[in-house]
Amino acid sequence: MEHLGFFLILSVLATACPVLKACPTNCHCHGGDLQHVICYNAGLTKLPKISEQTRLLNIQKNFFPVLAPNSFKEMKGLVSLHLQHCQIREVSNGAFRGLKKLVYLYLSHNDISVIGSGAFDELSELTYLYMDHNKILEIPKGLLSPLFNLFILQLNNNKVREVKAGTFTGAKDLRWLYLAENEITTLHPGSLDEVENLAIFHVEGNQLSTYPLAALSKLRVVEDFKISQNPIKVIPDYAFQSFGRYMESLSLDQMSLEKFSEKAFAGVTALKKLNIEGNKLNQLPANVPFSSMQNLTLANNPWHCSCQLAAVRRWMDSSRSRPDATCASPSQYRGQQIRDTGAFRNCKQPTKKSRKGNRH
Numbered sequence: 001m002e003h004l005g006f007f008l009i010l011s012v013l014a015t016a017c018p019v020l021k022a023c024p025t026n027c028h029c030h031g032g033d034l035q036h037v038i039c040y041n042a043g044l045t046k047l048p049k050i051s052e053q054t055r056l057l058n059i060q061k062n063f064f065p066v067l068a069p070n071s072f073k074e075m076k077g078l079v080s081l082h083l084q085h086c087q088i089r090e091v092s093n094g095a096f097r098g099l100k101k102l103v104y105l106y107l108s109h110n111d112i113s114v115i116g117s118g119a120f121d122e123l124s125e126l127t128y129l130y131m132d133h134n135k136i137l138e139i140p141k142g143l144l145s146p147l148f149n150l151f152i153l154q155l156n157n158n159k160v161r162e163v164k165a166g167t168f169t170g171a172k173d174l175r176w177l178y179l180a181e182n183e184i185t186t187l188h189p190g191s192l193d194e195v196e197n198l199a200i201f202h203v204e205g206n207q208l209s210t211y212p213l214a215a216l217s218k219l220r221v222v223e224d225f226k227i228s229q230n231p232i233k234v235i236p237d238y239a240f241q242s243f244g245r246y247m248e249s250l251s252l253d254q255m256s257l258e259k260f261s262e263k264a265f266a267g268v269t270a271l272k273k274l275n276i277e278g279n280k281l282n283q284l285p286a287n288v289p290f291s292s293m294q295n296l297t298l299a300n301n302p303w304h305c306s307c308q309l310a311a312v313r314r315w316m317d318s319s320r321s322r323p324d325a326t327c328a329s330p331s332q333y334r335g336q337q338i339r340d341t342g343a344f345r346n347c348k349q350p351t352k353k354s355r356k357g358n359r360h
Helices: 002-016 307-319
Strands: 028-030 036-038 056-058 080-082 104-106 128-130 152-154 176-178 200-202 224-226 249-251 273-275 295-297 327-329
Parallel strands (some): 036 056, 056 080, 200 224
Antiparallel strands (some): 028 036
């Protein structure tokens, strides 16, 4: 009877405290309670069984074409989930429901074209979301609403064609947004109003044909702005005004850009790096902020070497940075480097003007 009582107690304990699951087949596990489970390229077609204490699950390079609702509901302790290269085509509504502690979600390098507007429900702690290199056509309205802690969103190398007002509703803390290498023709007015605290905004390699001034007008603190490789011909007045006090890096290369309007750089006071290589520019406006500039890339433009460009030469002479830039005209200076030409010999130094407040 004593033995029977002993086994009875053991069975009660086993029921109350489930035995820790073994490390899934073909996987590697680290830490007590299966804290880190690595199933990289393990031939999986079903999600592995893991402990509720598992914090990191890496199931890259397996085969999960559809992430169904509640796919991860038993994995409540996950903080980091790696699903790259899994041939995912569809992410259903509620696919990640229950992952209330998830901070990192990697969905890069899949074939995602269908994504439910409620796919990220309950991911209130999610901070880093990587969905680059997929086939996403649009960001469904409401998709990001639960993600009020989102800091980084990688959406580059997809097939997004337009960004509509309300796209980023809820993601008010977003700071780094990558939309490069999509097929974007339009950033609609209001489309970025919800994410006015962006510090990094990359939208290079798209199909924008006019500068999206209205869409950018609510951004306040962008430090790094890339809009290269878009077929924009003119940069308008006040293009960077709303975030000009913070912008340190601006990339406008390979755009077939023909002109900056005279007040294009109004309000820009902190710019350190400007890349305008590979355009059709022959002049620059007078308000380029050379005083803060540290790095200037000018090559492959048909520069007209008149006194209007003398500020570029003065900057080269004073900064010891002598970037490649060739005069295309007037004919007597064609082919000469701006840093060496005598085209600016008779240009007058600008006189210091008293500074007046600019209230635009």
